[in-house]
Amino acid sequence: MTDQTTQDLKGAGLKVTLPRMRVLEVLSKVDDNDRHMSAEDVYRYLMTAGDDISLATIYRVLTQFEAAGLVIKHHFDGGTARYELDTGDNHNHIVCMKTGRVEEFTDKEIEAKIQTIARELGYELTDYKLTLYGVSQEAL
Amino acid sequence: MTDQTTQDLKGAGLKVTLPRMRVLEVLSKVDDNDRHMSAEDVYRYLMTAGDDISLATIYRVLTQFEAAGLVIKHHFDGGTARYELDTGDNHNHIVCMKTGRVEEFTDKEIEAKIQTIARELGYELTDYKLTLYGVSQEAL
């Protein structure tokens, strides 16, 4: 009875409830094209899937997940916030201006350089965000 | 009669009006600690300075400036948007989590790497944002 989702919730110190499980499941299993969902996205997805969970709850759950470190919140363009599972690997994003699609990438060199820069400027680095904006060749 | 501010506005194809000049002046001359102001910041600054320009106009002017490429808009944390003059040099930011203060830096190496990555992923890069979050030693 202790599947991965349940464990994740317990590990985060959160009571295991249906909304929390469903939201976590959605974020876990959407394929790469649909990652980085907004609260609305999650809401609509769940409605379509037959669940009946209020938008307010989605927001509350996502906020808790963020605080618990299960999820990362992004504000790519400025409109609505998007969420993705925190997989541990600190990755960056590239957003297609035409389709809105988000891809991920990592780069050791940049990562190292960022550490160095923070140190040189006299900061203790807690986090960073690198996002590229462009037009994917595929979108033409 | 054609000072820098006026030229900038004309160059951007914008009619020279008092609100536009004042907003541009504020953004031009605030010292480093006060750069990256929110619309409210600009509004309060101008009120204090004796101007009487509505907040709605500040928003409209800032939006036009952004469209005209005079100004860059940031959404650092997610709360309110902040604006800064576009000085041409594509710089990055480091935000102190304790004081909210924003510093700038540039790095040729990272810049080059970013170009490479975009190309490799099949994107035509239009822009990018790199923001570090940390605690400044000075804030302790």
Added chain:
DNA sequence: ATGCTTGCAAACGGTTTGCACGTGT
């Protein structure tokens, strides 16, 4: 049993907009 969770609907805060008036060219 009891304290955390949820749904609902109302509040919120930053930002945008319709309208009638004012202003730059």
Added chain:
DNA sequence: ACACGTGCAAACCGTTTGCAAGCAT
């Protein structure tokens, strides 16, 4: 003169919150 810019107040939209009812432990 005429089109564009502005102030005001109301609308907007994503997100948050107070409250009463519902669950997990």
